[in-house]
Amino acid sequence: MRLGFPRALFFYDHYPFWFGFFQTLGIQLVLSPPTCKRILEEGLKKANDGVCLPLKLLAGHIAAFRQIEVDAIFLPRMVSVEAGTYLCPKMLGVPESVAALVPSGLPVLSATVNWRDGRGAAEKALLDLGRRLGKPKKAVREAWEAGMACERAVRERQRQAAGAAEYFVWLGQEDKRPEDRARLPALIGAKPLRIALLGHSYLIHDAYANLQVWEKLSAKAEVRVAENVSGAEIEQAVAGMHKKIFWSHGKRIFGAGRSFIDEEEIDGLIYLSCFGCGTDSMVQDMLARAAREKRKPYMMITLDEHSGEAGLATRLEAFIDMLERRKRSEDHLSAPGKRLDRHSGVI
Numbered sequence: 436m437r438l439g440f441p442r443a444l445f446f447y448d449h450y451p452f453w454f455g456f457f458q459t460l461g462i463q464l465v466l467s468p469p470t471c472k473r474i475l476e477e478g479l480k481k482a483n484d485g486v487c488l489p490l491k492l493l494a495g496h497i498a499a500f501r502q503i504e505v506d507a508i509f510l511p512r513m514v515s516v517e518a519g520t521y522l523c524p525k526m527l528g529v530p531e532s533v534a535a536l537v538p539s540g541l542p543v544l545s546a547t548v549n550w551r552d553g554r555g556a557a558e559k560a561l562l563d564l565g566r567r568l569g570k571p572k573k574a575v576r577e578a579w580e581a582g583m584a585c586e587r588a589v590r591e592r593q594r595q596a597a598g599a600a601e602y603f604v605w606l607g608q609e610d611k612r613p614e615d616r617a618r619l620p621a622l623i624g625a626k627p628l629r630i631a632l633l634g635h636s637y638l639i640h641d642a643y644a645n646l647q648v649w650e651k652l653s654a655k656a657e658v659r660v661a662e663n664v665s666g667a668e669i670e671q672a673v674a675g676m677h678k679k680i681f682w683s684h685g686k687r688i689f690g691a692g693r694s695f696i697d698e699e700e701i702d703g704l705i706y707l708s709c710f711g712c713g714t715d716s717m718v719q720d721m722l723a724r725a726a727r728e729k730r731k732p733y734m735m736i737t738l739d740e741h742s743g744e745a746g747l748a749t750r751l752e753a754f755i756d757m758l759e760r761r762k763r764s765e766d767h768l769s770a771p772g773k774r775l776d777r778h779s780g781v782i
């Protein structure tokens with residue numbers, strides 16, 4: 436059996452689990468092509484105008500299966516991946532919200548993953564999925580364990596990954612050129628700057644959607660992302676909050692960001708956000724306040740389908756120039772002068 440799996444949205448976080456799960460059951464996951472102009476344009480035609488860029492890209496990736504031979508499209512309902520949190524509401528409603536976009540005659544297979552009620556509830560949902568696929572319970576439980584092991588292994592490799600090319604290799608994106616990976620050791624360690632790049636995984640790791648921001652930054656600096664921060668470090672960073680962050684992605688982004696802010700080797704932070712993202716509007720503001728308190732340079736970049744590469748390049752160059760000047764001439768302190776603002780404490 437060949438199941439189509441869109442290379443968008445939940446792909447960037449949960450593909451390792453589903454790859455291990457279905458491979459153990461003898462089912463092949465077939466990915467849609469990497470995001471490109473054609474996929475974006477198809478998504479803009481198909482999706483509702485009010486949804487965010489990642490959902491528009493998902494619509495384009497689903498439409499791509501008109502030209503790929505698969506038996507069905509797999510669209511999981513990702514409700515929660517850890518106790519006490521939820522994923523984005525738009526991700527919860529994916530199977531229904533994009534049902535009309537599925538190519539005619541192609542069935543949709545779905546499963547609800549909800550860790551909020553514990554492992555038992557999540558396992559029960561996958562046993563039901565296995566029953567619909569005609570698989571025995573024992574085989575499904577073995578597939579569950581294989582998927583979890585695959586995800587743990589990939590997460591560990593991603594935590595140690597040194598750059599975008601190596602990250603994508605472990606994510607299974609075979610289209611990444613091998614020469615990109617070969618030149619990583621020469622790049623890492625030779626850069627004077629270290630910049631943390633934060634945001635939702637489906638924006639940070641989609642090179643077309645983010646206008647190749649990771650590659651642009653890598654030309655001048657060593658880039659760190661949330662996946663480089665361990666779960667224990669994230670939990671430690673959010674432990675002192677008065678109230679827990681409601682969203683899984685927001686918790687990971689904020690926890691990693693706080694960890695980077697406290698890390699002296701990190702020279703600055705860049706937050707990538709999708710236009711209209713409700714969770715980003717809160718999380719990035721909290722990170723901006725934390726960065727200001729620690730006098731850590733911080734920049735937010737908002738992207739949508741209308742964003743231009745030239746404008747992005749100009750902003751990145753200006754930010755890098757500021758970091759270089761600050762590191763070279765100002766000894767990590769703001770320039771002397773009058774008080775800059777009421778938060779900085781600089782006089």
